[in-house]
Amino acid sequence: MAANIVPQKVEDVDTQALSPMMQQYLEIKRQHPNEILFYRVGDFYEMFFDDALTASRELELTLTGKACGLPDRAPMCGVPFHSYEIYAARLIAKGYKVAICEQMEDPALAKGLVKRDIIRVITPGTVIESSMLADDKNNYICSIYTRKMRSRWKAGICFADISTGEAYATELTAEKMGPAIITELCRYMPSEILINPALLDLKEVTNYVRQHTHALVELREDACYQQRVMEDAMTAQFGADWRNTCGFAQDGLVPYAFGALLGYLHETQKHGIDRIKSVQNYADAQYMRLSPVTRANLELTETMRGREKRGTLLWVLDKTETSMGKRQLRAWIEQPLVDSSVINQRLDAVEALYNANVTRADLKEALSHVYDIERLTTRILYGSATPKEVKALGDTCVYLPQVRQLARQCTTPLLQELSGAVDPLEDLLNLINRALVEDPPANLKDGGAIRAGFNAEVDELRDIMHGGKGFLSQLEAKLKEETGIPKLKIGFNKVFGYYIEVSRSYAASVPDTFIRKQTLTTGERYITPELKELENKILGANERLLVLEHQLFADLLEAISAQLLRIQRTAFAVAQLDVLASFAEAAVQNNYVKPTVDDSDVLSITEGRHPVIEQMLKGSLFVPNDTTLDETENRMLIITGPNMAGKSTYMRQNALIALMAQIGSFVPASSCHVGVVDAIFTRVGASDDLAAGQSTFMVEMTEVAEILQRATKSSLVILDEIGRGTSTFDGMSIARAVVEYICDNIGCKTLFATHYHELTSMDQDVDGIKNYNIAVKKRGEDITFLRRIVQGPADDSYGIEVAKLAGLPEAVIKRAHAVLRQLEATAPGANKAMQLDFETVEAYNNPAVPSEVVDKLNSLDIETLTPIEALNFLYELKQALK
Template sequence: MAEQTVSPMMQQYFEIKKQHPNEIVFYRVGDFYEMFYDDALTASRELELTLTGKNCGKEERAPMCGVPFHSYETYVARLIAKGYKVAICEQMEDPALAKGLVKRDIIRVVTPGTVIESSMLDEDKNNYLCSIYCKRRRGRWKAGVCFADISTGEARATELEAEKLGPAIITELCRFMPSEILICPGILDFKDVTAYIKQHTSALVELREDACYQDALVEATMAGQFGAGWRKAMGYEADCLVPYAVAALLNYLQETQKHGLERIKSVENYADAQYMRLSPVTRANLELTETMRGREKRGTLLWVLDKTETSMGKRLLRAWIEQPLVDADAINARLSAVQALYTANIARADLKEALSHVYDMERLTTRILYGSATPREVKALGDTCARLPQIREQAAACGAPLLEQLAQQIDPLQDLQERIENTLVDDPPATLKDGGAICSGYNSEVDELRDIMHGGKGYLASLESKLREETGIPKLKIGFNKVFGYYIEVSRSYTDSVPDTFTRKQTLTNGERYITPELKELENKILGANERLLALEHQLFAELLSDISAQIVRLQRTALAVAQLDVLAGFAEAALQNNYVMPEVDGSDRMEIKEGRHPVIEQMLKGSLFVPNDTLLDEGENRMLLITGPNMAGKSTYMRQNALIALMAQIGSFVPAASAHIGVVDAIFTRVGASDDLAAGQSTFMVEMTEVAEILRHASKDSLVILDEIGRGTSTFDGMSIARAVVEYICDNIGCKTLFATHYHELTGMEQDIYGVKNYNIAVKKRGEDITFLRRIVAGPADDSYGIEVAKLAGLPASVTKRAHAVLRQLEASAPDHNKPIQLDFETVEAYNNPPVPSEVVEKLHNVDIETLTPLEALNFLYELKNTLDKE
């Protein structure tokens, strides 16, 4: 479309759109954001908006749709959720004062990872933007990974170096679950990473060009953000890849947000070894933050432990659950703090009451920094500051070293509180559009302008009364509209009584409207005061936001301390409500739990009795518990509860047990349940074996491994062979604590054959053909599989289960040595699975020269071998 044929406004639109071809441009026109052409077609479809047209200087009308300015966040949120980016094009000057075309420009590009609006964010979940940079160094792949939550200012980074880098990157993505990922071209070589992102996340992926990672650009970006000595101050070696990931993230924010980068004051460098390793499979199986089926919070560990009062605390609790500690001293510091809060009932109650009045300091600060905070939100920050002295006092009163440390980190922020209280009215408006936010006595000019306005309205009432009396027109009234300003309205029946000093401005159906010199003078005085007052309030409010933004470091440090106190107090409250005990955590290899319970299931079964069980695991003679028993008896629940108890202890929470001694585990691995991965073309058995392979490759002697029914996806002999081989490998080569549930009763003989294996079973009470699950784990192997009884409990027709019993009795009676317990001869199994090859076949294979065979000769040779085997 030739530019000279379009209207000036559309010409301006095309110039802006050319710079943002991949975003939907929200183009501000008055009280609406308008979209045109392809953007309009997309938005009308995705947002179900009415599509209209606009004359823009061509015969063909431009497709157009729009959304109200005051409610645009709702529409942007829906587009972001569908994977689009939105460029906000704002009017950069007051249309009433503009000469010619109003200046417009993009003030921000909203993407999934850069959202700061509270209406578009989950209050209990961080919204991470991720940046990954990988490169081969000295023959090995390394990666720098950075995660930043723009809404809170949190930024964390680590460098990964592993034999298999893909799984290490996936583990970090699973730990933080970013909503947007910036990748370098090199990451495309890691098919497992790209497949994981595509299949298991809803993250928007942005491929950054190699030019974004040039050394000079990285150096300039990091120095500009963190100062000239950034590398030494942040502890980055010369060949570290983390700065490349951080710089790419910062440059992306500069491109999209235009300003506000000062919110990221520092980057916390963490090491993978600081936290317990939890694979994506383990996180899903243990249902830490969302259930496997409904992806809900209810029914998860997060749901059970969330007794927090603040949004900041909710987000931190989720982060702690996702990242359990492996340092016993750090864990015990948290546990001691929880113990102090647990015993100090009054102080804890007062602390939680004060916390319940705390607003989201982290995200409020970000909105203030970006200049998008409302007067009401700033007042909320002031109200929060008023609670800080009480929070600090109650935390310090409880006595634990960590609580005292956190109390010291809380800045009372009294100066900010006073600044806000002195500036804003007690109940400020939701927006600054119509003014009314600045309190009386703060600024003399504001007070003076308000007196003029209020006095002006009094003058209007007096003038109206005076004119009625002078003209004898009883229904004369003074009104106002934006077109004519103030006017005198007289009904048609009294127009003859209108004096000559009135100048007619507008004729109505039922009357006439007039102005007078006196009214016009009053109008100028009032309207001038109103416009000046609005402008002055905006200026004073902007100054307030600037003053608060200057204290961002104090606010950020205080917010983090308050969030930690909230989580610790929540742990104490959960322990009190759910009858938890303080675990003993150390660096030993021992996990001993007395009367342990499943933290989630016991809450789901409120009113029903949950049967507790003991557990003893170490890296010696109790390194593997081989658990047998029927389905539905509670094997999976028992194994999961031990994993959850270990995880709860290592995040600093009390645990559901009578007592617990937890030697720190560096990782939890699970292989529970069976499911096909049809999208990847994998059967149940392939998925199972892939997960087992990952466990055997990555588990260490300090890990906790949970294996449920290994080998059931294939034939009986194959399955038993694999199961035994896995047990032998774990015991002999890894030596970690393992819970292994199986239906293969033949495997129970391994207790005598393999050091460290102990048999346990889930007790069952049997009366005739009826069984009762006692849910109690006891030493020794199960005496039966109870498969038919379980089928009966599941609702199989009585005729079917009766027939099954008859068939079973026939099979047992016809089996040789049917009165003896079955013990599998593994030498027989090996011979069965690996039959000897006839010597004649071997000899022929040795003698043949494959390279000289023609295709026809090769086919004949194969036919000859087949005949030889058949004769055998």
């Protein structure tokens, strides 16, 4: 390499010319070319060469140089090891991976170069540090294995959150595999996705991931999916009987996806993989199908524009007390159930807590003291938990018996089952309380975590450290008595350490066990084995105490890890109790009612309200509305009325009420009957997908096509303004054809909002269609939205009036009225006698105002006008106009 050129690429570096430490760095780096290497040097993680350039740019760190044996210094930057999580989190968020290279031995004891090795690779889907994770959402890594068999796609897909130990898997055999995979990705929203090469042929999946998620995609080689590799991975994780233990089908593809996931975790995490103890298999039919469009339109967990929690269904229902409950609530909202018996178990549990105000309040109070033991257990298993965090587990155990007892007071089957699953973990509480001090330090660096009385050696070492002089005094007194030398004394200097000094006059009395160390003019200095042992204890006590505390704490973590299944089962039960109590609390605060949920075809809502908007309008009255839908006489409601009148709100609130009922929540209505729907589809609002080269109309038609292909008789469909992205007649034709297809071929419950008043006549031609409109009160050219839905078609679109409300200039509004009247008068089929030329229309719309009236109005001072004066003035104007 030429002089004066700073090396940037690792592969360009002349290894032989490097210093020993940099050779070690380079050897490790070449094993991890795709990760940024955090290389431990003392109290810092340092980065060199191209990693340093990347990290300094992304983290805004000062770029320096380090002598490396080459003519030029190697680019270098670093971060403190005790705060590395902050920097690693920023790199992970930017799509990088970080390899942690740790010192594997004490530098003070190392002979030559300190041994170093990779202890872990942090990727978006393998984060376990609490500082790098959101408390209220899971962090899933996904693995997908696809294969085309006899011209038909099959897929195995699994999701795991290694911070909590949860794992889910399902087989997919859908006719359209792309949308099916996308639906599952939307259900769990993974931050990292492992795929096999065959998935690259499913372009809609790769396009969706690239354009609509922030997930890191990792392409794994076909070798990772070989049967032998899969079987070895599954056997190592779950035992020889893994297929029965995990419930995997004999010919399924899930084991290949899961095996590849386990292989990846072993590559990156090195240890701690046994956190995943089981896999929950689920079928697509277990949960309501919600497309990405539907999830976005209904704003279940984030708003469409700000992508924030406030203004979502999650925001309204979240009255949880624990981080585990928050994650469980999000999961339930993302995955509504379709089994009415399971739904009713949840509803019965919510009802019991709803009626038991004192028990519910006590339960929420107890839950407020429960720590995030799911994620804490993972850090314990990895050995990265701090003493303060382990003490928090103990503090949680104090409240578990109370949580268990309060849940048991409610006699519904689900609450009884959950109370039984809450293990008080009394043995762990006792162990933690015996092992740790009341207020342990945040880390073990300076010791002080182990409680007095837990370990005799720790107590002795502390006594030596804090009371060494006392031990010396005791030994001195003992030696005086044994030797009969009254002036014997024990002293210390840095050269010889501790010694026994005896004056010359008592030299004859010195025992043979004393070993001469130094001769003075006044006497002799000696040592004894006992004094040497005490010296070693005193001088090495602090160092040995730190080592011993580390070992005892590691033993404590291992003892807790052995109870992983008990803790995991308890955490899962506590999370569900928290969500059920949250539903009950939301129902009390927001005046919700228990819905009737069964397998009928009915969706009947009396005085239903939009759960989110009514909370955003606190202090204002939300107008409730009724809905009756079924799969026979009322399977489609065609809803007309002006923009801004509330059509979209009305349709969305019905979808949200059905969804709320199917997650087990009470609903915003005075009464509600929900026949389980298997899917909700929405086509609401206009949007372009310019990145994919699609116009608003193309996006709209694509979404409608998916609905027509995937909806079943048991689905709920919401369509808003179909066909408005093209010409009037084309749009009207498409809208009518869609209505007919849904009614004749699918037969599902549908809410269809439109401005095409011509469609309102379809109730005469197609069975099951009913017309409704949003009531409007009109006075002259002014309108008031009543927000009430009534039967029958709207009598006007009120487009110009809405434009006026939106603030269009008065001149534009007048011109629009003029053009409208001319168009209405000259339209084909209009009464010829009523046709007016444009001047007549203009005169009709803008009648001359007498100058006398104008003068009176201009001279009026409105600010000083009393009510009586205003009435009199109005009377005068009227007389003048006559």
